[in-house]
Amino acid sequence: MANASDNTLLAVNNLTVSFGPSRAVDGISFSVASGETLGLVGESGCGKSTTALALMGLLQGGSTGGSAKLLGTELVGRSEEDLSRDRGLKLGMIFQDPGTALHPMIRVGDQLIEALRAHLKLGKAEARKRAVDLFRKVGIAAPEDRLRAYPHEMSGGMCQRVMIAMAIACNPKLLLADEPTTALDVTVQAQILSLLKDVAREGGMGVILITHDLGVVAGMTDRVAVMYAGEIVETAPTEQLFANPQHPYTQGLLNSIPQLETGHDAPMPVIPGSVQSAAQAKGCRFAPRCPFAEKGCEVRPTLKPVASDHFVACWRVQ
Amino acid sequence: MTPLVEAQGVSRHYPAPGGRTLKALDGVDLVIEKGATVGLVGESGSGKSTLGRTLVGLQTPTLGRVIFDGVDTASPTAEQLKMLRRQRQIVFQDPSGALNPRMTVGDTIIEHLRVQGWSRADARSQAAAAFDQCGLHSGLFTRYPHEISGGQRQRAVIARAISTDPAFIVADEPVSALDVSTRAQIMNLLRDIQKARGLTMLFISHDLSVVAHMCRQVAVMYLGRIVEMAPREALFRAPLHPYTAALMSAIPIPDPVREKTRSRAALKGETPDPANIPAGCRFSSRCPRASDLCKRQEPVLTSRETGHEVACHYPLEAAAIPA
């Protein structure tokens, strides 16, 4: 499933993350090319955040298996020292809650400058100038003044801009954004997403965008991978996924999103049950909630192509 | 049409550091008819949660008053107070915080009823009936909140709210903390219950599309005031306030073709601090159409013949703004 073209920034192969006997991530594979934005979509408990933490080497407890190659270098099983060097330089990270991701007792400018000096070995003055430029680039007004602010003095949207500045500071090749706008107001979300798009395009970066919001995915991504209970159940180019979803979970998910225009008075289509019933499932994890489940679903399906570049893990469509 | 809930000039002020006043609500007038489903939309700082909690009696207004079924909630008699407590209920956003972690779900509802004077036996059967109507197995009666799923917890919260057989329910972001797939279930449940019991409902959310599914009327709030209010179709087809238009265009649509090609009414900046509301129209600092008049004078919520209310000097259908 992981293409090995020389454009590939990240190639993940059969990544697993286990916490004791349970597998939060159960053998997923995907790849991201430079200039491409991949959306990793799923609800709570699907393993998308765990995947992000595993890729960043920030997992606490749990054991990681499989392979994840960033620009040819293996991430799984590397020492914290090695990883922290690459973080920032090759891989930029944007977390969900900027309020907690930034150090509350250090001025935001200093946090950025510290990262710049550590990774790029810049002098103090040079780093400061770079920080001001970065702040301006991410749309923070009066950047010189803002360098001196503390996170709690800034709004959520501002803090997220600072996070983006820190993430792109060293011109990484790949950006990993974990629910970057979930904690923000919708009008601010629109601003931040647009900024993210511009920044990624300018730097020719690849982006992995992790979110539960399919609307965000529709506007931001080139490819989508849908996760359910630790597995990728469908992956396709974005237009294709929305136009022609094949996996019953994807279909259910797309159907259950309320939209401004459609069907106001009819009850909303529903995926019955909840994801907790997945843990006990022996075969296909979605079978307990699937309207099409049958005998064959007692065997776990694997991702198989149904069209060019469109893969689905479901017996029905194979 | 009889109004069930009326807010008249309701304000809620808090003292803020530096001798300033934080105006969570700043003069809200709202009328909710019996049996109506009204949606209240806004972002952080809009005051929508505060308004909801004030209408249901959880908070008292600093200025103005709330009238429920003809009764002034500021000074009810003992009988009236009892009625107010029974008839107004609220469904909270976070189902984990809304249920006592050390009480079983069934006991929570029974306690809710017993406080109001129900006998133990009656409370039990009423609680069981509410459970049933909310799609919860009776077996879950003896479970603690952490032993059931998020969706089930929210059903329990709704069961508690309907157990007293209220006339008015405020649903404060009832699905925001839930997964997308659970959201649809809970939205359907609320809708069914509202229809079955003829409830009057105020549905608060930051998500316009969720509100669109649940409510016939929608009110948009910004910085403590209602800036636009209209029947659902009218609001979405032709919003009059620039903030409403911006809000609508900011919502991501799960349709890649449209999403990538649509034009957005982008807003600059962020919502001002509610302790520091700008002079004139409170939206003027972010409005792409703001003029001098907007910066000087606060527009009043005026209604048109169609029932569409808007607080703007230059609502969207107006022609070019004079220079």
Added chain:
Amino acid sequence: MVDISLTAEAAPPLPKRASVLRRFMRHKLAVLGVVIIVLMIIGSAGAAWIAPFAPDEIDIANRYAAPFTAGHILGSDDLGRDVFTRLLYAGQISLSVGIAAMLVTVIVGFAVGAFAAYYGGWVDTVLMRFTDVMLCFPSVFLLLFVAAFVTPSLTSIALMIGLTCWMEIARIIHGQILVIKSTDYIAAARMVGAPAWRIILRQILPNTLAPILVAATLNTAQAILLESYISYLGYGIQPPEASWGNMLTNAQSDFQIDPWLAIFPGLAITLAVTSFNFIGDGLRDALDPKVRD
């Protein structure tokens, strides 16, 4: 008529509820503490049957007997009374004073902290500042001061200790309840008209049980120690009635003649206090929801 799509959600599997006990058992010292205290309680309660002598049986001929001589397992004191017997009977006093005092502490502390936190405003200010003032006095000093004016008896001593040690619990409860007060489920209860006492007892108390239990055990240890102090100094339990504390009063001056008279009561106090402290530690870890299994 309920739509099947609503009820299709199965009840998730019931997680193990007895985990608090299991986690407590993992704390070896805490379990040891429980064993020791249980043994002490059984020993003291059954003193009438276990003790080889009567507690005030004087035998001048065999005074200052060393352990294991003349039928005295732990020796005899300056009046020839059996030390082991006296330890058992003293245990009745010291343990019951300790536990009674703890009960007073918990009830008063909870009441003060809960009402201050729940009502807020001037009630909060008055009660908590009063608590702060009380905390300024070292408890032993306060106790001795009060003891000087009160005729010492089991009840009065337990009350005195209780009324001088409730402040920490009040503070802990106050902090806890300030947080609980702002939750939605308390808001729901207030909204529907529940009176303050009902909310505090029915809704808030169960959520504060963990810190109360821990504080209670630690408080018992402190109470036993305090009783020993004041009895040793002569203001507590009066002879001929024995408490571990007053058994030490003359033991100090007799130390050259018979060190065992100091060692055994001291050991009893140490064991009891340490055991309660271990139990408290074990409870704290077992009840902490944030500690992962």
